[in-house]
Amino acid sequence: MTIHTVPSRDFARDLANAKRMTAQGPVFITNRGKPAFALLKIEDYYRLNSQQEMSLLELMDNLPRADGIKFDAARSDIALQIPELD
Numbered sequence: 001m002t003i004h005t006v007p008s009r010d011f012a013r014d015l016a017n018a019k020r021m022t023a024q025g026p027v028f029i030t031n032r033g034k035p036a037f038a039l040l041k042i043e044d045y046y047r048l049n050s051q052q053e054m055s056l057l058e059l060m061d062n063l064p065r066a067d068g069i070k071f072d073a074a075r076s077d078i079a080l081q082i083p084e085l086d
Contacts, residue, residue, distance in 0.1 A: 001025040008036065 002024040011018050011029045018039055021027045027039040040048075 003028060005030060005035070 004018075004021040004025065004027045006018055006021070006027055006029055008029050008031050011027075018027050018029070022039055022041050022044075026044070028035040029037040029039060
């Protein structure tokens with residue numbers, strides 16, 4: 001994904017070019033050299049918006065599977081102690 005940066009003056013002059021650039025990734029529109037706006041394809045916006053509404057469990061469910069990885073955690077010996085309250 002490529003991120004393009006366009007000064008607001010150039011954006012206003014050539015909107016079609018900025019729209020074409022969104023095919024490669026988001027376009028940041030700057031005011032006085034600082035990012036002020038982002039132009040995205042509608043599909044990217046919907047994808048980002050839907051991720052924000054997912055629960056942690058749903059996000060984890062969408063992670064790539066690691067079925068072939070074996071993990072054996074070392075067993076730790078933890079002893080509980082009753083504190084002395086004098």
